[in-house]
Amino acid sequence: MTRPPAGSARVALIVAGPTCSGKSALALALARQVGGTVINADSMQVYRDLRVLTARPDPQEEASVPHALYGVLPAAESGSVAWWRAQAIAAAQAAWDGGRVPVFCGGTGMYFRALTDGLADIPQPPPAIRARARDMVAQMGPEAVHALLREVDAETAATLRPTDGQRIARAWEVREATGHGLAWWRREAVLPPLGARFIAIRLHPPRDVLRAAIARRFHAMLSHGALDEVARLLAQDLPATLPAMRAHGVPELAAVLRGVMTLEAAAEQAIRLTGQYTKRQATWFAHHALAAADDTFIHEKRFENCESEQQMERWTNKIISFVINRIDAGQGFP
Incomplete structure (x- = not known):
């Protein structure tokens, strides 16, 4: 295919959407067609211990095109x-x-936001201050710490739900460590976005199709060793607060291994919670543009009513044609 005209912005592709919406398959198809490198934009697929439960590309897929x-x-x-x-x-x-063309693929909205809009350059608080902030929330309750935060950093407190203990602890630790609140850092210290001309695809399957796909995939994970994967994770005796320990399916299968939940109940709960998470993902993507810099081009395609492999293949081919045309023409959307 023809490369973008000389002097045009470098092209990067974004394939975004909720868990189990077909992002990885589309990203792989795009990378094969445009000579791309698939770059993970999912906060759980970065962990090497969770290949099965995070549905990372398998070794054959990773070998077919470069992955990062x-x-x-x-x-x-x-x-x-x-x-x-x-x-x-x-x-x-x-x-x-x-x-090669970077093909960013994932469902973590804040990762895409940091890529296309930039990110506040917030210093990392020392471990002791972080621990104190979490202890405060655990002992006093998030509402009480939120009230204290409101007294010293009303601007940040106004953006947080009083029951959101994790974000309240984060706000408190940053204020204590730096003397400035999160709102100040987000306004005053911003790392720039990636300098690229983005072509973005957002997948948006119907809710019932997505729910069915989540259930099928979780049962497939069980048959491919998800329980053994969690057993190996538990053997490391890691703190339950680590992100990998909270990945979808890990707490439920850990409960099975500890004898406090049946496998059937664990699967039902994991599928339900994953479905709830995909709803939050879809809401986030619906309210946040995937690319917002002045030199960014974006086009969105939705997968509507793709209930068969044939329908999905037709949509995939249309999207591949769209992307190749945009790269060749050096354009975004009409």
Whole structure:
């Protein structure tokens, strides 16, 4: 295919949408067609201990085109938006240097936001301050700490739900460690977005189709060793607060292994909670543009009523044609 005209902005593709919406298959198809590198934009697929439960691309798929940022962190570490942004920008540059097109694929909205809009450069508080903030929330309750936060950082407190203990702890630790609130940092210290011309695809399957896909995939995960994967994770004796320990399916299958839940009940609960999460993902994407910088081009395609492989294949081919045409023409949307 023809490359973008000389002097045009470098192209990067975004494939976004809720869990189990077909993002990975589409990203792989696009990467094969345009000479791309698939770059993970899912906060759980970065953990190497969770290949099965996070539905990471299998080894054959990873070998068919270059992949980046899949399974790169141990479960004992915590990824972050700032960490991912730095790694993703480096991966995109490596792709361009190799004459390839970065294809960002995932469902973590804040990762895409950091990529296309930039990110507040918030210093990481010392571990002792972080621990104190979480202890405060655990002992006093989130509403009480929210009230204290309102006294010292009303601007940030106004953006947080009084029951959101995790975000309240984060706001408190940043205020204590830096003397400035999160709202100040987000306004005054912003890392720039990736310099690229984005072509973005958002997948939006019907809710009933998505629910059925989630159930099928979870049962397939069980047959491919999800329970053994969780057993290996538990053997590391990691804190339950780590992101990998809260991945969909991990708490439920851990309960099975501890003898406090049946496998049937665990599967039912994991499927239900994953469905609730995909609803929140879809809501986020519906209210946030995937790309917002002035030099960004974006086009959105929705998968509506794709209930068969044939329908999905037709949609995939249409999207591939759309992307190739936009790359060749150096355009965004008409």
